[in-house]
Amino acid sequence: MGSSINYPGFISKPNQRAISSPTFQRESVNTKQGTAKSKLSLALQIHKDEKDDGMDPIHKEEVQDADTDSDYSSCDEKNEESLRDYKPGGYHPAFRGETYNGGRYMLVRKLGWGHFSTVWLARDTVSNAHVAMKIVRSDKVYTEAALDEIKLLRRVSTRDGSLGGYYDSSKHILSLSDSFEHTGPNGKHVVMVFEVLGENLLALIKKYEHRGIPVMYVKQIAKQLLLGLDYMHRKCGVIHTDIKPENVLMEVGDVEAIVKMVELLDKQKRDQRKFQKRATKTAIEPSVNIASVNSSRSSTSTSLERSGTRRVRRHTLITGSQPLPSPISSTNFFEMKSQMMGQSLPRPMPSSKSNINISGGEEEQVTNSLSSLEISTCTDEHAEDATPRNLDVIQIKIADLGNACWYDEHYTNSIQTREYRSPEVILGCEWGCSADVWSAACLIFELLTGDFLFEPDEGHSYTKDDDHIAQIIELLGELPYNMLETGRHSRTFFNSKGMLRNISKLKFWPLKDVLHEKYKFSEEDAENISDFLLPMLRLSPQDRADAGGMVNHPWLEDTVGLEGLKLDSRSLYDSGAGIPGWFQEVPRK
Numbered sequence: 001m002g003s004s005i006n007y008p009g010f011i012s013k014p015n016q017r018a019i020s021s022p023t024f025q026r027e028s029v030n031t032k033q034g035t036a037k038s039k040l041s042l043a044l045q046i047h048k049d050e051k052d053d054g055m056d057p058i059h060k061e062e063v064q065d066a067d068t069d070s071d072y073s074s075c076d077e078k079n080e081e082s083l084r085d086y087k088p089g090g091y092h093p094a095f096r097g098e099t100y101n102g103g104r105y106m107l108v109r110k111l112g113w114g115h116f117s118t119v120w121l122a123r124d125t126v127s128n129a130h131v132a133m134k135i136v137r138s139d140k141v142y143t144e145a146a147l148d149e150i151k152l153l154r155r156v157s158t159r160d161g162s163l164g165g166y167y168d169s170s171k172h173i174l175s176l177s178d179s180f181e182h183t184g185p186n187g188k189h190v191v192m193v194f195e196v197l198g199e200n201l202l203a204l205i206k207k208y209e210h211r212g213i214p215v216m217y218v219k220q221i222a223k224q225l226l227l228g229l230d231y232m233h234r235k236c237g238v239i240h241t242d243i244k245p246e247n248v249l250m251e252v253g254d255v256e257a258i259v260k261m262v263e264l265l266d267k268q269k270r271d272q273r274k275f276q277k278r279a280t281k282t283a284i285e286p287s288v289n290i291a292s293v294n295s296s297r298s299s300t301s302t303s304l305e306r307s308g309t310r311r312v313r314r315h316t317l318i319t320g321s322q323p324l325p326s327p328i329s330s331t332n333f334f335e336m337k338s339q340m341m342g343q344s345l346p347r348p349m350p351s352s353k354s355n356i357n358i359s360g361g362e363e364e365q366v367t368n369s370l371s372s373l374e375i376s377t378c379t380d381e382h383a384e385d386a387t388p389r390n391l392d393v394i395q396i397k398i399a400d401l402g403n404a405c406w407y408d409e410h411y412t413n414s415i416q417t418r419e420y421r422s423p424e425v426i427l428g429c430e431w432g433c434s435a436d437v438w439s440a441a442c443l444i445f446e447l448l449t450g451d452f453l454f455e456p457d458e459g460h461s462y463t464k465d466d467d468h469i470a471q472i473i474e475l476l477g478e479l480p481y482n483m484l485e486t487g488r489h490s491r492t493f494f495n496s497k498g499m500l501r502n503i504s505k506l507k508f509w510p511l512k513d514v515l516h517e518k519y520k521f522s523e524e525d526a527e528n529i530s531d532f533l534l535p536m537l538r539l540s541p542q543d544r545a546d547a548g549g550m551v552n553h554p555w556l557e558d559t560v561g562l563e564g565l566k567l568d569s570r571s572l573y574d575s576g577a578g579i580p581g582w583f584q585e586v587p588r589k
């Protein structure tokens with residue numbers, strides 16, 4: 001049976017995957033394990049097995065103190081890290097209010113988690129600003145991987161990203177500001193401190209229900225992503241190896257204003273809930289003798305006072321992730337903003353004792369910050385029209401260098417998340433920086449359409465890799481002969497005549513036609529988009545166009561905020577073969 005019959009990317013309706021393939025079912029979990037440095041593979045496999053065994057949700061205890069839960073986020077407690085990984089060698093049982101590095105940092109809320117770490121919003125008491133803190137599992141393999149990650153992060157965090165032009169491309173890579181060790185009950189943990197970002201691009205894809213996000217945003221993301229990769233490859237000699245929507249985060253604009261807004265709204269919600277609870281209680285106990293209520297209240301409060309705490313805290317370990325809302329991706333952001341900007345703030349009744357205690361000044365300050373947020377997120381230095389464009393501007397940064405490596409030191413050949421994996425990696429050929437460009441093109445297609453470019457599946461007579469290669473050929477044509485010759489795994493997929501062993505019928509469908517026929521782009525748009533993507537999808541890693549050159553593509557000419565930005569030192573469509581480590585590991589000097 002030909003793979004085209006089972007080719008979900010082509011035969012499914014645009015939003016079908018959204019229903020059948022929620023994030024956590026994506027292969028990212030698997031591929032995290034697949035992409036990890038070899039020394040981590042075993043540990044991650046164990047983790048995956050644990051993760052996949054359907055842990056009892058009761059163990060996924062609710063995380064916040066009962067009176068501090070806040071839900072201005074996309075938090076879903078079932079999707080948090082496993083309680084079983086809180087053990088010696090595992091995650092640190094972090095909690096709100098915990099201090100780090102001699103009291104310098106204090107945890108505020110959890111932003112997210114990964115297989116290596118939990119990530120928290122923290123207040124830096126020295127700068128009095130907020131930071132993101134990644135607290136890595138304490139096992140030796142995670143610690144070693146984290147120390148490698150820190151070296152790579154230090155390299156890309158050196159803000160010398162001009163690359164001969166006036167534009168600082170390094171700003172599109174998450175920067176590390178500090179790192180230290182923290183000892184807790186589960187061991188010694190490496191902690192990394194970053195600037196605070198918002199949600200990842202998968203949140204944006206989901207916001208648009210997997211139907212594709214507006215081209216205006218895709219262009220901004222694509223141009224910034226290419227600038228960041230160009231900086232990483234040419235200036236730093238670093239290969240990310242895991243470019244995908246989950247690893248590209250959006251900026252939140254004015255972090256301090258957003259944190260304040262989120263905190264105030266959380267407080268409002270809590271107060272409102274308390275008020276409603278009290279109101280319900282009064283409504284269902286109308287005839288209770290007031291004296292007895294008073295006495296029972298006073299006895300309760302006495303016992304609480306005696307126990308020295310306002311309210312008994314639930315013993316909790318896992319905290320729900322609450323990424324800060326990014327203006328573009330989050331409906332919560334608009335909801336919050338409209339509340340903060342003076343439209344019907346959801347306050348409890350004025351007579352209530354639990355009325356919100358926001359001083360007029362404080363509220364005004366946050367509201368002002370929010371109005372200026374829209375202006376401050378606009379970095380349109382090049383446009384003639386300097387008026388703020390509200391939320392039209394989006395800023396992204398490449399994050400998670402946990403699987404990254406050096407152009408002259410590859411840690412493993414098992415790189416890239418399945419859907420973004422390049423042909424040279426599947427075939428077992430030499431690879432280099434150009435593998436990131438392949439993944440970037442897959443990501444950009446996904447932003448435009450909401451569907452994976454390649455979504456291989458296994459059938460009864462062929463493997464995922466067979467199907468993946470077949471899909472690549474169907475879209476882009478036959479693989480170069482020298483790749484079949486040099487690929488360590490080529491013989492598994494191809495016979496001596498260069499024909500696929502396990503898949504006989506192929507249905508060729510060029511990218512331009514896919515965009516026009518399936519995704520309903522006009523012929524002209526389909527032509528332009530395909531002209532932009534195809535050089536990054538060249539099958540030979542050596543011939544693949546480099547990120548910097550593709551920044552100069554006409555499709556990106558009118559990118560909001562980066563209109564007319566060109567990298568003079570790079571030529572459009574040229575291969576990056578001159579960049580050290582472009583298509584193979586360079587021997588270390």
Ligand SMILES: Nc1ncnc2c1ncn2[C@@H]1O[C@H](COP(=O)(O)OP(=O)(O)OP(=O)(O)O)[C@@H](O)[C@H]1O
Nearest residue numbers: 111112113114115116117119132194196197400402
């Ligand atoms: N600087 C940041 N600002 C805000 N949130 C962040 C930041 N860094 C990470 N996060 C959040 O924490 C999550 C985990 O981060 P990251 O992917 O770096 O961790 P990891 O343990 O290496 O995970 P992975 O399994 O993906 O390798 C991210 O998906 C994101 O939601």
